[in-house]
Amino acid sequence: MDKMPAWADVVLIPLISLLLAALLSALVILGIGENPIDAFKLMVDGALMRSSGWGYTLYYATNFIFTGLAVSVAFHARMFNIGGEGQAMLGGLGVALACLYVPWPHWSLAILGSSIGAATFGAAWALIPAYLQAKRGSHIVITTIMFNFIAAALLNYLLVNILRPVGAMDPATAQFAEPTHLPTFQDMFSTAAMPLFRGAPANVTFFLALLACVLVWLLIWRTRLGYEIRAYGWSQTGANYAGISGTKIIIIAMLISGGLAGMMAVNTTQGEAERLILNMTEGAGFIGIAVALMGRNHPFGVLLAAILFGFLYQGGAELALWTSIPRELIVVIQALVILFTGALDNMVRMPLERLFLAMRRKEG
């Protein structure tokens, strides 16, 4: 017998965890001598009340959808892919190579090419940790952390020594050619009479991210492979007994995960910067962990959580602009969300389970 109805598990627990995180964040803001209600109003104003604010919110959300999906696909196979950051960096390299060295006639073809580049490079970076986990039993968390640092060093080397145009000072590639420019929301939705999303970086990649949500949902719940991934995550011995190869599941799940993480580079590198820069991930790989935990590893939950974090990111930038609250506030909120929805999950769950049991007994 289930201790709790399904809706409590899917909706109630994340909501309570989120409330706890919000409450503590408010206390933190109070602690540094600012008014949390004013701060929240400012965040809503800056992120949601103007179309350009939405343009930034959805731009950040696009990154977090990809990295959140990446973490959740790995979670389904009970693996913790903490290497989204490194896989996204390599994804950026794939995008840059595709955009720099192929003369694309039109952006619609360019985005196909760069997506393939991003996914391939991201997946390749996840392959070695996946292989080591599957074949040699090295812990995936440790190896993916190590690969984040190796990726950072590699990207640094490539940008400083090889990809940097002659005479340029900052470590970045050359500007991508004009035909690779992805239509932004401003290009797509603005009219002369009604300018929308002015200057905001949200672009067509957002729809690619929505498509990725649908595809991941189909994969996990509507295909044989998805079933095998979930079975392996649920019970490794059970899955082995049913003839599912653990090695295959680990490697395939990690390849998909790495590919998804790499895809976020299409948004940042081709969609926004239009060249590959150092630190193009801006920690989005790690935010994917919070997004996946909060979204309960379901693509729809990931989408909602990614938009929430996009709002926090854009709102946090507004706060840093207009008040003395530094941008690091978002890092604190992110930490609290991970803490309450991930590590302290049982703290919320245990009393709730008792509550529901007591209620059921009364009914019976």
Place this chain on the structure above:
Amino acid sequence: MDFLTLVQVLDSTIRLATPLLLACLAGLFSERAGIFDIGLEGKMLAAAFFSAAVAFMTGSVWVGLLAGIGASMVLSALHGVASITFRGNQLISGVAINFLAAGMTVLIAQHWFSQGGRTPSLSGAARFEGIVWPGALTRIRDIKEAGPLMQVYSELISGHSILVYMALFAVPATWWILYRTRFGLRLRAVGENPAAVDTAGVSVVGLRFAAVGICGLLCGIAGAYLATALQAGFVKDMSAGRGYIALAALIFAKWRPWYALMSTLLFGFLQALALRPDLIETAVGVKVQVQLLDALPYILTVIILAGFVGKAIPPRAGGEPYVKER
């Protein structure tokens, strides 16, 4: 490369290896008791900030050290509550702690000092100064003219802050606690087979909290060393991945104290070399990329993890919350 340059590189090896060594031993206690800790980085960072801030405000580095240890222990307690009491995922808890420290230190630093997330620089009694051993030379001109033994004595052995010697002393102390005391035996047992420890009537929860507490203490010293001895004050993100390098060193050392000293010295040496890329060029004749030196600790750890050079086997019950049988 002359002898003195070599001694100088080894000298900075020791300085750079000290925080790695302390954090590595911290992780050793925690992981030997079955609690994975990827929050070493966050604990060091929190300790670095609070030690520097309190040392600046009180003017006493020792009060600062205590504050740093306190901050690190608070985060350790949080990790303990999440992973021992509520049986949460230890890895996720560690990630949360790292972010919490990264954000909170800057928020509080900005609120207290308004210097863009750093503390004012420390001087005098607010900082750990090097201890000059009796008879050691201090002026670089004298050292240059002295014999090789005197150079080693003056540059390498003398002149470090007290925390460096404490860290070196912590190695035999850790070995003795783990392998020669009843507490150590139980601690190792609880990381391998908690059910057996429980059957013997010893508290698994108590032992694990003790291990996490020691981990917090050592991380606190490591963080305080960063901000009050290695550098003079706290700057944003100053732990700079050292917690992860310590984690790598721990795997490299296969969770053993003396090997932890060796591996952190090796990684410290790589960091020292990365500061002097010109030296390698003159010594080997080939230009070695700085980025390669930065990445080398991680690459070496992956190779060790892959089991190509001896296999690293973690404590068997590591990462598993213990549920008492009913």
